[in-house]
Amino acid sequence: MNYYDSISKGYEELHKEEQEKKIKIIYKYLNPKKNDKLLDVGCGTGLTTIPWKCKKYGIDPAKKLLERANNKNEIEYKLAKAEDIPYNDNYFDYVISITAIQNFKNINKGLNEIKRVGKEKFILSFLKKSSKASEIKKLINSLFNVKKEIEEEKDIIFII
Secondary structure, eight states: OOHHHHTGGGHHHHHHHHHHHHHHHHTTTOOOOTTOEEEEETOTTTTTTTTOSSEEEEEESOHHHHHHHTTSTTEEEEEOOGGGOOSOTTOEEEEEEOSOGGGOSSHHHHHHHHHHHEEEEEEEEEETTOTTHHHHHHHHHHHSOOOEEEEOSSEEEEEO
């Protein structure tokens, strides 16, 4: 059982307020249309997936978080890791990953997978206090055309 499975019952209590703050910021830059497809990589219980008014998909490697997420909205959730996203190339109009990248086992591979399944609109964030922060920042800047970098209370958010 991974860490997120072990805290699944209290996950929203622990993280809901902080994730909602980030969504508020992201709302200014992300405006999908009803038929656009959005993938949330590291979606957890769906806190960062639910707000968007489009066709929503979420992947997460924590089975117990996904079990809690499946009760909400019409979102297609799959048990999967960022390093092996089970969708075709260029399938999604938008790909987001909010506060999850620092948890990827292989950050380079995970970011390359995100790029592969997305078209050209991405929102990526990670904990700025992560020991991997400089590596993540470097990789994002080398793989994507970053339009804006926002330093939030706990995360660095990249608008791509």
